[in-house]
Amino acid sequence: MSLALFGRLLILAALAFACAGAVLGFHAGRSRSALALKLARRFAYAFAGALILATLVMEYALLTHDFSVSYVAQVGSRATPIHITIVSLWSSLEGSILFWGLVLAVFVAALTRSLRDKNLAFAPDTIGVVLAIGSFFAFLLAGPANPFGDVPNVPLDGPGPNPLLQNHPLMIVHPPLLYLGYVGMAIPFAMGAAALIHGGMSSAWMSSIRRWMLIPWTFLTGGIVMGGWWAYEVLGWGGYWAWDPVENASFLPWLTATAFLHAAMLQERRGQLKAWTLVLLFVTFALTILGTFMTRSGVFNSVHSFTQSAIGPTFLVFLAVVLIFSVFLLAFRVNTLEPGRPLRSWRSRDFAFIFNNLLLVLFTFTVLVGTCFPLLVEAIRGAKLSVGEPFFNQFALPIGTAIVFLMGIGPALPWGRASADDAKTALLWPVVLSVVVTSGAAGLLMAQGHEPKLWPLLCVAASTLALVVALRDMWTPIRALRKRHDSGLGTAAIKALKRGRRRYGGQIVHIGVALVTLSIGISGGYREIGEKLLKRGESMKVGDYTLTFAGSKNVSDPHRQRILGIVRVASGDRQMGEMYPAMNHYPRQMNPIGTPAVRSTLTGDLYLSAMQIDPAGSFIGLRVYLNPAVPWLWVGMFVMMVGGTISAWPGRRRKRGPAAAEAA
Amino acid sequence: MGQDNQQQGETASTGQAQPSRRVSYKVIIGGLVIILPLLWVLFSGLFMDPHRMDAPLVGRNAPAFDLPELNSDGTRSLASYRGKPLVLNFFATWCLPCRSEHPVLNQAARQFGDRIQFVGVVYEDKRAVVNAWLNRYGGQAFPTLIDIGGKAAIAYGVYGVPETFFIDPQGVIRSKHVGPMDPMVIRSRIALLVGGGS
Numbered sequence: 128m129s130l131a132l133f134g135r136l137l138i139l140a141a142l143a144f145a146c147a148g149a150v151l152g153f154h155a156g157r158s159r160s161a162l163a164l165k166l167a168r169r170f171a172y173a174f175a176g177a178l179i180l181a182t183l184v185m186e187y188a189l190l191t192h193d194f195s196v197s198y199v200a201q202v203g204s205r206a207t208p209i210h211i212t213i214v215s216l217w218s219s220l221e222g223s224i225l226f227w228g229l230v231l232a233v234f235v236a237a238l239t240r241s242l243r244d245k246n247l248a249f250a251p252d253t254i255g256v257v258l259a260i261g262s263f264f265a266f267l268l269a270g271p272a273n274p275f276g277d278v279p280n281v282p283l284d285g286p287g288p289n290p291l292l293q294n295h296p297l298m299i300v301h302p303p304l305l306y307l308g309y310v311g312m313a314i315p316f317a318m319g320a321a322a323l324i325h326g327g328m329s330s331a332w333m334s335s336i337r338r339w340m341l342i343p344w345t346f347l348t349g350g351i352v353m354g355g356w357w358a359y360e361v362l363g364w365g366g367y368w369a370w371d372p373v374e375n376a377s378f379l380p381w382l383t384a385t386a387f388l389h390a391a392m393l394q395e396r397r398g399q400l401k402a403w404t405l406v407l408l409f410v411t412f413a414l415t416i417l418g419t420f421m422t423r424s425g426v427f428n429s430v431h432s433f434t435q436s437a438i439g440p441t442f443l444v445f446l447a448v449v450l451i452f453s454v455f456l457l458a459f460r461v462n463t464l465e466p467g468r469p470l471r472s473w474r475s476r477d478f479a480f481i482f483n484n485l486l487l488v489l490f491t492f493t494v495l496v497g498t499c500f501p502l503l504v505e506a507i508r509g510a511k512l513s514v515g516e517p518f519f520n521q522f523a524l525p526i527g528t529a530i531v532f533l534m535g536i537g538p539a540l541p542w543g544r545a546s547a548d549d550a551k552t553a554l555l556w557p558v559v560l561s562v563v564v565t566s567g568a569a570g571l572l573m574a575q576g577h578e579p580k581l582w583p584l585l586c587v588a589a590s591t592l593a594l595v596v597a598l599r600d601m602w603t604p605i606r607a608l609r610k611r612h613d614s615g616l617g618t619a620a621i622k623a624l625k626r627g628r629r630r631y632g633g634q635i636v637h638i639g640v641a642l643v644t645l646s647i648g649i650s651g652g653y654r655e656i657g658e659k660l661l662k663r664g665e666s667m668k669v670g671d672y673t674l675t676f677a678g679s680k681n682v683s684d685p686h687r688q689r690i691l692g693i694v695r696v697a698s699g700d701r702q703m704g705e706m707y708p709a710m711n712h713y714p715r716q717m718n719p720i721g722t723p724a725v726r727s728t729l730t731g732d733l734y735l736s737a738m739q740i741d742p743a744g745s746f747i748g749l750r751v752y753l754n755p756a757v758p759w760l761w762v763g764m765f766v767m768m769v770g771g772t773i774s775a776w777p778g779r780r781r782k783r784g785p786a787a788a789e790a791a
Numbered sequence: 792m793g794q795d796n797q798q799q800g801e802t803a804s805t806g807q808a809q810p811s812r813r814v815s816y817k818v819i820i821g822g823l824v825i826i827l828p829l830l831w832v833l834f835s836g837l838f839m840d841p842h843r844m845d846a847p848l849v850g851r852n853a854p855a856f857d858l859p860e861l862n863s864d865g866t867r868s869l870a871s872y873r874g875k876p877l878v879l880n881f882f883a884t885w886c887l888p889c890r891s892e893h894p895v896l897n898q899a900a901r902q903f904g905d906r907i908q909f910v911g912v913v914y915e916d917k918r919a920v921v922n923a924w925l926n927r928y929g930g931q932a933f934p935t936l937i938d939i940g941g942k943a944a945i946a947y948g949v950y951g952v953p954e955t956f957f958i959d960p961q962g963v964i965r966s967k968h969v970g971p972m973d974p975m976v977i978r979s980r981i982a983l984l985v986g987g988g989s
Binding site: 326363364417420439440443446447450451453454455457458459460461462463499502503505506515516517656658660721736738739748750 | 811812813814815816818819822823826829830831832833834835836837883885886922923926927928930
């Protein structure tokens with residue numbers, strides 16, 4: 128049996144298992160049949176097993192260069208290094224859908240295991256919904272995006288994967304993180320939908336959903352920022368975000384998921400906004416599907432699109448089904464949700480959370496409109512139009528800064544209601560510190576001869592406020608524990624972290640967001656650019672740096688030719704060594720791809736991008752960026768991911784009862 | 792959340808609490824009002840090639856322009872290019888597809904430059920950044936003009952960038968391409984232009 132046929136059979140088996148499991152799951156939800164539930168769970172595992180095996184078969188085909196498998200013939204090449212061959216699984220459409228299936232399979236297996244407590248009322252419908260989603264992806268793999276096609280005349284070698292994938296190690300990490308984030312959103316969606324199908328919602332189930340949302344949220348955070356990081360390190364235009372439709376596609380569900388994480392807390396504690404929380408959950412999942420549609424349909428003009436793909440219509444139908452299902456499910460079941468306690472005062476964390484939700488949704492709406500507006504105009508007037516960075520920045524700056532300000536105010540206030548005096552006491556020091564730091568930053572800028580600019584300084588003010596509040600919120604329980612038990616700082620900190628994992632995780636995420644905001648504000652406002660055509664031995668000055676072109680070097684890798692420009696860097700009188708901005712030439716690619724050279728310090732990056740390099744080393748077209756504070760963006764991302772992981776980390780498992788599901 | 796909370800949750804989940812199963816028509820109407828237009832827009836997008844559109848100017852005289860040159864104080868008018876087939880490319884440095892297109896244009900300009908005039912028009916962009924961008928994305932094999940205030944773009948009915956007009960030696964627009972061009976497209980358009988113009 129050929130590998131292609133074996134792979135196809137595994138996909139068909141996965142499709143059959145998913146369909147059967149979905150039907151049995153829904154049946155168990157109605158009839159409460161223990162047998163049906165047991166079988167549904169078995170089918171869920173079988174579905175996961177078949178997809179994992181199918182992925183292994185594909186990896187085997189890739190590694191053994193079996194060009195009789197259509198996907199291998201499309202992206203494989205004998206010249207490609209092994210680690211690139213492994214990751215070429217997600218370098219093109221069909222493989223990326225298979226990888227998508229793999230991620231879903233792993234999530235489904237983990238979810239099914241966590242729902243092993245048979246007392247859970249919502250478990251059968253959850254398995255039903257998640258396997259219904261699984262059927263769709265298995266169907267895609269069986270038909271419109273089949274990676275296991277037969278190749279009639281088997282070629283001896285293939286073209287190799289997209290050169291951009293081969294250009295930087297971050298490209299190995301960025302897509303899987305993004306997929307883990309995207310696909311993982313299916314799990315909380317299924318859990319929320321199951322609660323509504325069953326009729327009702329409990330606090331315990333909601334906090335379980337929230338935890339399942341935190342996992343993909345953490346991955347998505349990493350995926351988005353690493354995408355920007357990759358663009359920064361590889362594309363050579365000195366920036367990390369361009370509001371490209373596909374970047375927006377990854378950002379949209381992140382925004383609504385973030386809104387959900389906050390709304391869910393409000394719902395757990397105060398019973399408020401149950402329906403709204405579910406709407407956010409459904410919208411988040413729908414936006415991941417919309418995002419996939421944007422990336423994979425060729426409808427949007429983007430650097431990421433795999434153009435002219437046949438799966439566009441299939442995804443659109445799926446999106447329509449998800450949206451219409453969500454609306455009707457909500458309409459038929461919204462009245463089964465108990466009303467929550469009303470808001471007591473605007474001086475409360477509750478109100479800050481509601482306001483945060485409104486801003487996040489406004490943000491989502493603006494980005495969505497900006498992204499879809501060209502399509503809308505074309506549909507109505509037949510006109511083409513593109514919405515550029517200025518539009519997005521104009522909205523993103525005020526909304527984003529406002530959200531970060533709220534991030535400083537909300538956690539400082541108590542739940543329920545704060546008296547005017549309490550609120551003043553809670554906010555006094557953070558506000559004072561924020562004003563002091565911001566004035567200090569403005570003074571420092573003026574001393575260095577820069578003009579103070581509004582948005583960067585507002586970013587500084589907002590992030591300082593949020594930082595101070597987050598640190599205080601983390602410090603307070605540690606101090607209390609130290610006083611009560613007279614223990615050392617380390618012991619108290621570990622104890623406090625164990626007791627309030629969610630609180631600490633959340634505040635660490637907030638610190639990460641503050642760092643990211645700081646970095647975006649400063650790097651956006653104070654970047655310096657210099658550009659010159661340098662002959663060998665000539666220098667240019669940008670900021671404090673003197674850059675001298677000292678010739679070029681040709682390097683032959685198995686899969687590409689590189690020309691490195693040798694640039695000597697000096698800061699004042701101090702020699703700082705050489706940097707090597709490069710141009711890479713890949714076989715079968717007309718245009719070279721530049722790789723910038725980046726030198727990072729705590730305060731910022733020196734970023735050299737070659738526009739052209741003479742192979743003989745007589746001249747270089749050099750573009751130089753001084754990007755202040757950019758490294759803090761990546762640091763902020765890691766901090767956010769650490770915080771998300773701490774929040775989502777399973778607690779001590781209780782023996783019986785619904786808490787077991789929550790702990791999983 | 793303590794044990795209490797979870798107990799409460801379980802009673803709510805068994806559906807014995809007072810909430811009803813009434814259908815909310817508000818949710819249906821509100822939801823459909825939001826999702827149907829979105830689906831319609833996406834659906835109509837499927838039938839639109841992002842790279843093609845109808846051009847009312849094809850077959851007519853190209854609108855006249857007189858635009859400043861990028862690297863001098865002088866200006867160039869459409870009339871000054873008469874007598875040679877002209878490829879007029881509207882682009883901008885903030886436009887992502889233009890990045891992939893520009894090297895293709897440069898290549899074509901080097902190849903056909905003796906027979907065909909290539910001209911770039913920077914559309915709604917700042918003069919300072921254009922030179923840098925041109926050098927980064929393939930060099931300057933042909934002259935670039937700056938369309939201050941976007942008047943030429945409006946006259947040519949440019950909807951977005953990149954957009955390219957193929958004008959014959961008599962000043963008649965022979966065809967137009969929307970979106971980035973690849974080597975195949977540009978070659979076939981030039982063949983059409985040379986064939987139709989002479």
